[in-house]
Amino acid sequence: MTSRPARSAARPPGPLEPLLALDARLEGVWAWVQAQMRPDAAHDDAHLLRVARWTLRCAPEVAPVLAVAAALTHDVVNLPKNHPQRAQASELGAQAVQATLPALGFTPADAHEVALAVRDHSYSRGAVPQTPLGAALQDADRLDALGALGVLRVAGVGGQLGRALLDPLDPWAQAREPDDLTFTVDHFFTKLLRLEGTFHTPAGQAEARRRTRTMRAFLAELAAELEVDPPGE
Structure with a gap:
């Protein structure tokens, strides 16, 4: 995974702060995503914020910290549309999530649930999510394309x-x-x-x-x- 240069401002955009305040661990998730994700015209911080809001709305039964963590990390491996490995981006992202979230305070089980949602959200992968979190994340991400x-x-x-x-x-x-x-x-x-x-x-x-x-x-x-x-x- 290729890291992007660190940003000059450590704090997130204002509208995201109420979501990060839901759980202290989300600050660490955000910092990790900022260090790793390569944004483009359609996949930037504002996209992550919108997906987080809709993941919460689409999965009211899911723990909010997991919904927001999944939304913030779903594009942590973001490959260009014309990249030969585009269809594998969500799988690579899920592997990174599974490896990283336990170090940020998440249980292995919670890290696995988030990783499954990240893996299955991708349109390119063509998967049908098997969990409420996965279904909500896929819906939220697809809404942002409409x-x-x-x-x-x-x-x-x-x-x-x-x-x-x-x-x-x-x-x-x-x-x-x-x-x-x-x-x-x-x-x-x-x-x-x-x-x-x-x-x-x-x-x-x-x-x-x-x-x-x-x-x-x-x-x-x-x-x-x-x-x-x-x-x-």
Whole structure:
């Protein structure tokens, strides 16, 4: 795992502090993540905060310290979308979590539960979580790919990787295979519009429906500006 340079400020962003205050061990978790995680346009501190909030909402029966620990560590190994080991990132992250959390005050059993959730949250891995924490973390992470935030994140990643915005001749990939390695908008068709049916928790399912409607409204507006028919349902 490659560490990123230490940040000049030791304290986390203000909105995260109430979550860290839930349990003293979370300060250590945050410091470790800051030292290890390599952020990008879609995976940064703000993303971790949003995922933590939604993990708590999606798993009210789970100990809050474990929900927040899983959310903060779920991208501790963050490989670029075009990295050959992208599909193994969550497995590598889970191994790091399992090895590190006991040294930060977590029991081996709690470290294992968090590691399982981190391992199974990934879309690339294609796993169905087997625990309430895993289901909540996967839902929370996928929610952040949807809605207005999802539009911003896909555009940010597309720009970071140098992808074209869209195919001007076939923007909705109707006469070709969707190719989100070439066209940013194609990511809606290779992944984002498919996510709604993959949620596990009642809170996640309801929010996913709302955010998917927002993305479809965006695509309808984009179609109007392109002077083409909108993509089908």
